[in-house]
Amino acid sequence: VCLAIAFSFTAGEALVFLLAGIAVGLCMALLGLFVNLCMPKLDAPNDMVVVKQSGAVLVTMLACFVLVLAGAGLYVLCQGALGAAAVFVPLALVLALCAALAFLLATKGVKLFRAL
Numbered sequence: 001v002c003l004a005i006a007f008s009f010t011a012g013e014a015l016v017f018l019l020a021g022i023a024v025g026l027c028m029a030l031l032g033l034f035v036n037l038c039m040p041k042l043d044a045p046n047d048m049v050v051v052k053q054s055g056a057v058l059v060t061m062l063a064c065f066v067l068v069l070a071g072a073g074l075y076v077l078c079q080g081a082l083g084a085a086a087v088f089v090p091l092a093l094v095l096a097l098c099a100a101l102a103f104l105l106a107t108k109g110v111k112l113f114r115a116l
Contacts, residue, residue: 016087023094024068030101031067032060037105037112067094 004014039056041049051057071090078086 013087016091020071020087020091020094023091023098024064024071027067027094027098027101028060028064030098030105031063032056034101034105034109035060035063037109037116040116042116067097 001014003009003017009017035056036054039054039059041054041056044050044053071094074090074093075086078089082089
């Protein structure tokens with residue numbers, strides 16, 4: 001809300017940016033779940049060790065950082081040609097990635113979970 005007021009966004013633009021933030025959060029959660037299924041750390045003495053020393057956490061954090069940078073870069077590159085509609089390009093990318101991760105979790109993720 002504060003960014004929408006500061007940058008004089010219309011209500012539609014503010015809604016699209018809010019949707020983009022929610023989509024990125026969903027994508028990060030799906031990615032984290034899939035990576036944790038691929039690289040589980042089940043022998044940790046407590047939960048803190050899993051969060052602090054797990055390779056899955058590092059991979060998820062770096063992948064999410066790259067995702068946000070790629071989305072911002074796409075937005076900046078497309079802003080000159082598309083104007084305010086440029087936010088739909090990274091939003092479409094993130095939603096496609098969410099769909100792909102949901103499909104992977106529904107197929108391969110179930111097999112990985114059963115193997116644990």
